[in-house]
Amino acid sequence: MQFNPFNIQNYGQTISMYLNVSLADGHADGTVQSRFLEDISTDGREMTMSIPEGWTYWNGDEITAEDLYTGFEIQRYQNYDSTNYESHEIVDDYTVKRTFKSRVTPTLMQASLVGDSFVHPELFSEYLEQYEDAGSADERDSVTEELIQYTISAEDYIDGGYGTGVYRPTEWNNARLDAELVEDHPMAESTDVPGVRIYAVGGESEAMARNNTLDRAYAHPNDTWMEGTDLEIESTINWFRAQKFILNWNNEHLANLNVRRAVMAIMPLDAMSAAANEAGYNAEPTQLQTGLRESIHEEYLGEDFTDQLIEYPVASDSEAAAEYMRAADYTQEGGSWVSPEGEQVSFNILSRSNTGQALPTTAFSDALNRFGIETEVNAIGEDYYTTLQNWEFDMGWVWHVASALWHPTSYFSNDFYGVRVGDPEETEGTGETGIPLTTTIPSEVGSEEISGSGQEIRPAQLSNDLPASESTEEVRETTRTLAWWFNYSLPAIAYIQENQTRAMDTTNYEVVPDTQPPLDVSEPIMKGLFNGHIRENSS
Numbered sequence: 001m002q003f004n005p006f007n008i009q010n011y012g013q014t015i016s017m018y019l020n021v022s023l024a025d026g027h028a029d030g031t032v033q034s035r036f037l038e039d040i041s042t043d044g045r046e047m048t049m050s051i052p053e054g055w056t057y058w059n060g061d062e063i064t065a066e067d068l069y070t071g072f073e074i075q076r077y078q079n080y081d082s083t084n085y086e087s088h089e090i091v092d093d094y095t096v097k098r099t100f101k102s103r104v105t106p107t108l109m110q111a112s113l114v115g116d117s118f119v120h121p122e123l124f125s126e127y128l129e130q131y132e133d134a135g136s137a138d139e140r141d142s143v144t145e146e147l148i149q150y151t152i153s154a155e156d157y158i159d160g161g162y163g164t165g166v167y168r169p170t171e172w173n174n175a176r177l178d179a180e181l182v183e184d185h186p187m188a189e190s191t192d193v194p195g196v197r198i199y200a201v202g203g204e205s206e207a208m209a210r211n212n213t214l215d216r217a218y219a220h221p222n223d224t225w226m227e228g229t230d231l232e233i234e235s236t237i238n239w240f241r242a243q244k245f246i247l248n249w250n251n252e253h254l255a256n257l258n259v260r261r262a263v264m265a266i267m268p269l270d271a272m273s274a275a276a277n278e279a280g281y282n283a284e285p286t287q288l289q290t291g292l293r294e295s296i297h298e299e300y301l302g303e304d305f306t307d308q309l310i311e312y313p314v315a316s317d318s319e320a321a322a323e324y325m326r327a328a329d330y331t332q333e334g335g336s337w338v339s340p341e342g343e344q345v346s347f348n349i350l351s352r353s354n355t356g357q358a359l360p361t362t363a364f365s366d367a368l369n370r371f372g373i374e375t376e377v378n379a380i381g382e383d384y385y386t387t388l389q390n391w392e393f394d395m396g397w398v399w400h401v402a403s404a405l406w407h408p409t410s411y412f413s414n415d416f417y418g419v420r421v422g423d424p425e426e427t428e429g430t431g432e433t434g435i436p437l438t439t440t441i442p443s444e445v446g447s448e449e450i451s452g453s454g455q456e457i458r459p460a461q462l463s464n465d466l467p468a469s470e471s472t473e474e475v476r477e478t479t480r481t482l483a484w485w486f487n488y489s490l491p492a493i494a495y496i497q498e499n500q501t502r503a504m505d506t507t508n509y510e511v512v513p514d515t516q517p518p519l520d521v522s523e524p525i526m527k528g529l530f531n532g533h534i535r536e537n538s539s
Helices: 013-019 065-078 106-111 121-133 138-149 152-157 186-189 202-210 257-266 270-276 294-302 319-327 355-371 384-388 458-466 472-489 524-529
Strands: 039-043 046-050 087-093 095-100 169-172 176-181 195-199 216-218 231-247 281-285 331-333 335-337 346-352 375-382 395-400 439-443 455-457 492-505 509-511 534-536
Touching: 013 169, 039 106, 039 216, 065 087, 065 095, 065 121, 065 138, 095 281, 095 319, 121 138, 169 492, 202 216, 216 524, 231 355, 231 524, 257 281, 257 355, 257 455, 270 281, 270 355, 270 492, 294 472, 319 355, 346 384, 355 375, 355 492, 384 395, 395 534, 455 472, 458 472, 492 509, 492 524, 524 534
Parallel strands: 346 375, 346 395
Antiparallel strands: 039 046, 046 095, 087 095, 169 176, 176 195, 216 492, 231 395, 231 492, 281 492, 331 335, 439 455, 509 534
């Protein structure tokens, strides 16, 4: 294990996250917040970051703007052709400015800090100087080659005091790491936990949790083994990921809006969620079809907007589905639904063979069959995404989130992880799944039919515009348009939203009440522990 963040070979990334303060974290409500930076402000293509005075490395050296600048600029030079950053500037001893090459929405500008490293100049200033002196791509590549050969051993990193976290290692080996509280650390004010032990256990972690060896563990709400330990579920986070079925409008039946709505009505979201949980997921059925994770509705849509949207059934509703089918002029003959042209409705469903997808798909397929729509399920294991992108299915399963961030761009990316529409440069015709590149939706949000001329939109273009929105108002306006289009048109159905649960020894420890920013992040207990937000139980 080594500690050069610009050299991924044997880089101790996870340990480094524990041993250093982070610049920013994505939160489940769609915001990006920092437990270290005093301020993150945006203006046009510029983002300014202010760091607090008096924070130091373990060795006593003060953290200043130069440290952020050094880390940011090395990262920019290392990815010179692909970087989104035009430049970085030291404004004063505690302020750094980042300028983006093109327009970026404010939250995504802030999110660029998630996972970013700042570094002690003593370790990396010579590489930055070489980058600055490099006059050509070949010279920059030469510096990069030298940089990625540079390793910093755990001994040199820890003994040199180059970490910044609230716990500093005292002993370590291949099996575990022991660290003690840095008592004069700004984050140590709220904790009285004197030390931590981190095990490198891999697949042994569940056995250790069952043996009551661990104070924090992965756990499912249905796990019964915790009854014999000090562990209990301490936190449940609305994770960023959802799962969906793409509806292929090239199918003549699914090209009909009311047939898509019938499929939505008959889909047993509650039963599919239960099936996913049986297979080991921690999921809940999607309540409102917006294309977004519902935890970010308030941030990017607002209750005044979501209250107006079309509410589809969550439990399978054959009566509602039948009404939609009849509205499409379909009839039921001998128990099967038939189109106005006399063709019996049938769908092929593409899904993964993994139990977590196979069980919900079976529940969905069975509901369609009972309703009078014949299905054929094609469950495959290897090369699933290659097969998916052949688009030779009527309904196809896939994850619903393009990046690990609670932001509309993660859900409305113009690809199969988001909502694939087609070429945003084109205005006529349809994309791979038959979705019109230019389409019309009702002007009135919540209306199930278009009255008058409606509102003409280009969903693929809106998806491209979204990341470049310059203001929060513009982000919300574009997101609302895309969410209303998704809700009205149903290009896909997001059937479950995943949650994360983590167990903690609540007999001996507790989360500090009213922790700010809140711990609604991917690993709340670890984030809380290594930011001084967990203390010994006072009750």
